[in-house]
Amino acid sequence: MGGLVLTPTIFNPKPIAIGTVAPPEVTEGCIGGNNGRVVFDHSESFHPSSTGRIISYQWDVDNRNGLWWDTNADPDFETGDAGSFEHTYQREGVYTATLRVVDSVGQSKTTTVTVRVNRAQNVPPSAASGGNYAIEEGQALELRGNGTDGNTGCGDQLTITWDLDNDGQFDDANGATPTVQFAQLAGLPRGQANRIRIRVRDTAGATATADGTLTIYPREPVAEGRANPNPAACQQQVSFDGNASFHPNPNRTIAQYDWNVDGQAGFEGSGAVFNYSYNRFGTYTVTLRVTDDLGRTDEDTFDVVVDQGNQPPVARIAQNAYVVLEGDDLVLDGRGSSDANQNCGDRIVSYQWDIDGDGQFGGPADATGANPTIAWATLDAAMDWPADRNTGLPTNTVTLQVTDTFGRTSTQTTQVTIFRAIPRRSSCRRRTRRR
Numbered sequence: 001m002g003g004l005v006l007t008p009t010i011f012n013p014k015p016i017a018i019g020t021v022a023p024p025e026v027t028e029g030c031i032g033g034n035n036g037r038v039v040f041d042h043s044e045s046f047h048p049s050s051t052g053r054i055i056s057y058q059w060d061v062d063n064r065n066g067l068w069w070d071t072n073a074d075p076d077f078e079t080g081d082a083g084s085f086e087h088t089y090q091r092e093g094v095y096t097a098t099l100r101v102v103d104s105v106g107q108s109k110t111t112t113v114t115v116r117v118n119r120a121q122n123v124p125p126s127a128a129s130g131g132n133y134a135i136e137e138g139q140a141l142e143l144r145g146n147g148t149d150g151n152t153g154c155g156d157q158l159t160i161t162w163d164l165d166n167d168g169q170f171d172d173a174n175g176a177t178p179t180v181q182f183a184q185l186a187g188l189p190r191g192q193a194n195r196i197r198i199r200v201r202d203t204a205g206a207t208a209t210a211d212g213t214l215t216i217y218p219r220e221p222v223a224e225g226r227a228n229p230n231p232a233a234c235q236q237q238v239s240f241d242g243n244a245s246f247h248p249n250p251n252r253t254i255a256q257y258d259w260n261v262d263g264q265a266g267f268e269g270s271g272a273v274f275n276y277s278y279n280r281f282g283t284y285t286v287t288l289r290v291t292d293d294l295g296r297t298d299e300d301t302f303d304v305v306v307d308q309g310n311q312p313p314v315a316r317i318a319q320n321a322y323v324v325l326e327g328d329d330l331v332l333d334g335r336g337s338s339d340a341n342q343n344c345g346d347r348i349v350s351y352q353w354d355i356d357g358d359g360q361f362g363g364p365a366d367a368t369g370a371n372p373t374i375a376w377a378t379l380d381a382a383m384d385w386p387a388d389r390n391t392g393l394p395t396n397t398v399t400l401q402v403t404d405t406f407g408r409t410s411t412q413t414t415q416v417t418i419f420r421a422i423p424r425r426s427s428c429r430r431r432t433r434r435r
Contacts, residue, residue, distance in 0.1 A: 022041070057100075060097065127208040134216075228241065
């Protein structure tokens with residue numbers, strides 16, 4: 001009788017994968033904070049064999065792109081310790097997470113859990129204009145705006161536009177930091193704060209706006225000069241003052257003042273205040289040139305009149321009396337006349353002689369010049385003569401009037417007596433001039 005042969009059966013069970021997720025439903029983490037964060041736990045996984053041991057806990061958090069241990073991709077999570085790990089889902093969707101446990105002989109087992117990620121609520125954007133801007137004429141405007149949105153990590157897109165002419169239309173520039181050429185800004189008022197606005201719009205249509213200002217300043221400084229006193233006297237000190245000059249751009253300064261006070265080429269002095277004395281009468285063209293800290297200039301031109309303190313000329317006739325014999329010419333001499341302001345450029349410009357004694361200058365018998373010769377024919381017709389040799393009468397008054405460059409005058413008189421060349425009897429009739 002044959003014997004019974006028993007063949008032993010070897011029992012080699014696989015590890016048991018047990019995974020959980022908490023919480024199973026979250027809001028997408030792209031909006032930041034703790035949103036989208038879950039905890040995967042594999043600590044309850046075990047090996048049914050007393051001799052078996054789990055050596056690897058592996059998680060794939062999204063099976064839509066294949067399990068990483070099958071595709072040889074980088075692990076989502078792998079550890080040799082029982083426990084848990086955190087993961088954040090950034091975008092909405094329903095995700096299947098897979099836990100795989102592997103024992104010491106290479107046997108494995110998997111299990112899955114489901115995570116629902118809900119769309120985050122839209123957060124309106126925020127806008128910043130970058131502050132207040134100041135440029136000079138001709139200068140491009142470099143805007144420094146900014147737009148932010150809590151949903152940008154979730155794929156939200158921002159559209160940024162500008163209203164630079166305050167017409168309520170955001171159609172003047174695009175983007176957060178555009179450069180705007182001055183030609184587009186040339187119509188804005190100068191020297192005042194013009195309102196500008198930035199608008200930020202997200203994909204959902206939510207908007208935010210922010211205000212700023214733009215001030216456009218002229219480039220050049222403004223020269224304003226004055227003189228005191230004006231009019232002034234010859235050799236009097238005149239103070240030239242340029243302190244009223246200014247720069248319309250508060251970020252610029254006037255660095256230099258130059259004065260041309262005589263109207264000739266070149267500058268006579270510098271500084272905000274400059275003193276000068278004129279040695280001659282006249283009207284002088286004064287130019288103040290100011291230079292700013294960038295070397296840009298402006299000029300102011302005005303006149304200074306030096307005509308104060310003029311004294312009238314002094315008329316002088318060489319002789320207090322002249323004696324003329326019948327038939328002789330008369331030579332008058334006013335060359336001793338003078339002008340006290342000659343050093344200041346004043347002078348006698350006219351010598352006029354009233355010969356016929358009518359108190360007027362410029363008549364047919366009258367004369368001009370400092371040293372005129374009066375012909376006998378003029379004397380014969382214009383003067384009373386002959387004079388009596390005993391009394392010396394009649395005499396004739398001749399007046400000299402001198403005039404300076406300012407039109408001021410003075411006069412002096414002299415007497416002219418005419419005698420006959422050959423004495424006659426006293427019964428002869430005296431000749432008198434016609435009046």
